[in-house]
Amino acid sequence: MSKFYVTTSIPYVNAPPHIGHALEFIQADVLARFQRAAGKDVFFLTGADEHGVKIVRAAEESKKTTKEFVNEDTGKIKKLIKILNISNDDFIRTTDKKRHWPGAQKLWMKLVKAGDIYKKKYKGLYCAGHEAFVTDKDLVSGICAIHKTKPEIIEEENYFFRLSKYSKKIELFVKNGKLKVSPVSRRNEILSLLKEGLEDISFSRPAKSLSWGIPVPNDSNHTMYVWCDALSNYISALGYGQDDSKLQAPSSKFKKYWPADVHVIGKDILRFHAAIWPGMLLSAKLPLPKAIFVHGFITAGGEKMSKTVGNVIDPIEVAEKYGADALRYYLLREIPSGGDGDFTYEKFEERYNADLAKGIGNLAARVLALAQKNKIKTLKSGSFTKEIKKIKAESSQLVTEFKFNEALERIWRLIALGNKYIDEKKPWTLKPESKEFKGIIGSLLFLISNIGTLLSPFLPETSEKISGQLKNRKISILFPQLK
Numbered sequence: 001m002s003k004f005y006v007t008t009s010i011p012y013v014n015a016p017p018h019i020g021h022a023l024e025f026i027q028a029d030v031l032a033r034f035q036r037a038a039g040k041d042v043f044f045l046t047g048a049d050e051h052g053v054k055i056v057r058a059a060e061e062s063k064k065t066t067k068e069f070v071n072e073d074t075g076k077i078k079k080l081i082k083i084l085n086i087s088n089d090d091f092i093r094t095t096d097k098k099r100h101w102p103g104a105q106k107l108w109m110k111l112v113k114a115g116d117i118y119k120k121k122y123k124g125l126y127c128a129g130h131e132a133f134v135t136d137k138d139l140v141s142g143i144c145a146i147h148k149t150k151p152e153i154i155e156e157e158n159y160f161f162r163l164s165k166y167s168k169k170i171e172l173f174v175k176n177g178k179l180k181v182s183p184v185s186r187r188n189e190i191l192s193l194l195k196e197g198l199e200d201i202s203f204s205r206p207a208k209s210l211s212w213g214i215p216v217p218n219d220s221n222h223t224m225y226v227w228c229d230a231l232s233n234y235i236s237a238l239g240y241g242q243d244d245s246k247l248q249a250p251s252s253k254f255k256k257y258w259p260a261d262v263h264v265i266g267k268d269i270l271r272f273h274a275a276i277w278p279g280m281l282l283s284a285k286l287p288l289p290k291a292i293f294v295h296g297f298i299t300a301g302g303e304k305m306s307k308t309v310g311n312v313i314d315p316i317e318v319a320e321k322y323g324a325d326a327l328r329y330y331l332l333r334e335i336p337s338g339g340d341g342d343f344t345y346e347k348f349e350e351r352y353n354a355d356l357a358k359g360i361g362n363l364a365a366r367v368l369a370l371a372q373k374n375k376i377k378t379l380k381s382g383s384f385t386k387e388i389k390k391i392k393a394e395s396s397q398l399v400t401e402f403k404f405n406e407a408l409e410r411i412w413r414l415i416a417l418g419n420k421y422i423d424e425k426k427p428w429t430l431k432p433e434s435k436e437f438k439g440i441i442g443s444l445l446f447l448i449s450n451i452g453t454l455l456s457p458f459l460p461e462t463s464e465k466i467s468g469q470l471k472n473r474k475i476s477i478l479f480p481q482l483k
């Protein structure tokens, strides 16, 4: 049985999860469910990034201990995952000293062994908002362009990672498709960065300024900076760093699932995943992930969502009000899979009414009511067989290319076909005992059954309801029309 390992990035828990996190969980979930249905042995990982100065500060502001604060915010992520019906197999937290720290520290030691970690005095402009040193290109007349604050000059001695050494190699992996970056626009973006050549990066912070993190092995005066701490979650969750004697055993998750088949990430962390992470893996002599799929950002009515503007869309609220599948559908269909998109309640309700209530909901209700009333149980292939086969192949291909919106568009062609067929044939005007009536309803049952299967990675609850209704003939409305 072939395996499939899919991950999301781990949300930074300094603020509650937003709709962009929901999009990423849902996209990764489609891939996991799709590959499971295809018979693969799937491992689907998500988790939480719980270290860093910003978290300590956010905890102080909310008058909680750091531990209490991360527990609460990670609880919110878990709640979102549950409400969205995400089928993750594991959840890794970077504060987990038993499961995560040994992996991060082992990876660090591998880089040391390769001669790629060195100490350097560094004087630079530090932006607290960035939690990083910034350069002239991050500034507008001396002020951070993102955080609108003046960075301070800091001189520290830090450990550095020799990322520059791996520029050419990583470029080659991306160019020859061994590390596939999708969509093409993101591939081009990273290739132009790699062409310029990567610089070595600061890999630690002094423990006195960053205490909430993983200590650098053999030097407790230093704390790992985010790279080795957070990116290593993708292997620590598989047992990397825990028991070396078991790492290559057949039962080892690491042996079974690494390398990842795809990391699903947002466009703001492309460089970390397509440059720094591969560099670390090359240094540690570990295989690189096979693919990185990059989604965009979601605006609210064309505006960037922000607490100060007060236009933040809470995905938990939307899912609780309209149902998980309604939100899943909107995010998968309305947001271009590899690009930016927009959310408004008007657009959401429009899509809901047109595609869900009048589309799949109406088709299922009409057909199942006629079938039940006239006790027709036999599914008949025939009328739609060719169309179904074609769309199955097309939508499957589109999912493997991470084009979820296009895959759904194809499936909705089948739904439209069914609704058109029923309008044209007007089966309610025919005699229920006639062969023609039974043929029409049987074909429609066959169509609905196939649509239900096709929908299962995208709208799992709806898919289950459809197959349940086909079996039990108990009709309930899938998506009530919104007024």
Ligand SMILES: [Zn+2]
Pocket (backbone or CB within 6 Å): 127, 128, 129, 130, 134, 144, 145, 146, 147, 148
């Ligand atoms: Zn900044």
